[in-house]
Amino acid sequence: MKKMPKTVLLDLDGTLSNSGLAIIKSINYALINMGHKKLEGDTSWVVGPSLWPTFRKLGIEESELEKAISLYRKCYTEGAMYDGVFYAGVLEQLESLKAQGYLLALVTSKPISYASKITEFFGASKFLDFEFGSELDGTRSDKTDLISFALSKIKIAPEDAVMVGDRSYDMIGAKNNKVLGLGVLYGYGSRNELLKSGAKFLIENPEELAKVIMQALPFRKD
Numbered sequence: 001m002k003k004m005p006k007t008v009l010l011d012l013d014g015t016l017s018n019s020g021l022a023i024i025k026s027i028n029y030a031l032i033n034m035g036h037k038k039l040e041g042d043t044s045w046v047v048g049p050s051l052w053p054t055f056r057k058l059g060i061e062e063s064e065l066e067k068a069i070s071l072y073r074k075c076y077t078e079g080a081m082y083d084g085v086f087y088a089g090v091l092e093q094l095e096s097l098k099a100q101g102y103l104l105a106l107v108t109s110k111p112i113s114y115a116s117k118i119t120e121f122f123g124a125s126k127f128l129d130f131e132f133g134s135e136l137d138g139t140r141s142d143k144t145d146l147i148s149f150a151l152s153k154i155k156i157a158p159e160d161a162v163m164v165g166d167r168s169y170d171m172i173g174a175k176n177n178k179v180l181g182l183g184v185l186y187g188y189g190s191r192n193e194l195l196k197s198g199a200k201f202l203i204e205n206p207e208e209l210a211k212v213i214m215q216a217l218p219f220r221k222d
Contacts, residue, residue: 010106013188014184017084019084023047025080026072026080034068047167048189051069052138052141098127100210104129105130111133114133143165163182164209165181166187175197183195184209
């Protein structure tokens, strides 16, 4: 029976892309246009979760959520989405993993219609075998659901995959799908957050991505 290649599921924001500026700019645009104060203090928590819980936490009423998200997306799609940058060395790490025979899949709670444009713009799409994200209506914005969806579409067993991400949502989603979670420390989540949520390996910087992934998910030599 033909064996599927080992599969690396990759988060986008805070893992491949340093996208905090774009997200914060778009949230502030929505808040200000709805008569709220812009974000202050530690804003790292807004990078990672989907927009619905983020705006709820910011005090937006349920009846106003769609308006807030519409304003966010207006700012984001009119240019802010390209304000982020890919972390230095990430593309080279993806290229190295591809050369070693790994299958690479983007798994992001960002709407796939946006995520695919970002990976294309920054030159990452050529290394990705699959790209999965949420829908604009919020479908599959939960990381557990999204990872399950990705595994079923790729037709890969959980033990033949790892999930690489920077937030608790990534690690919890991986654990709920019996996938090994690898946490990156250069993103928006803390060491404590990642370990408490189930990360089994930690990656200090982008230059260690391929090395740690190959340690966590080695190819069996038959």
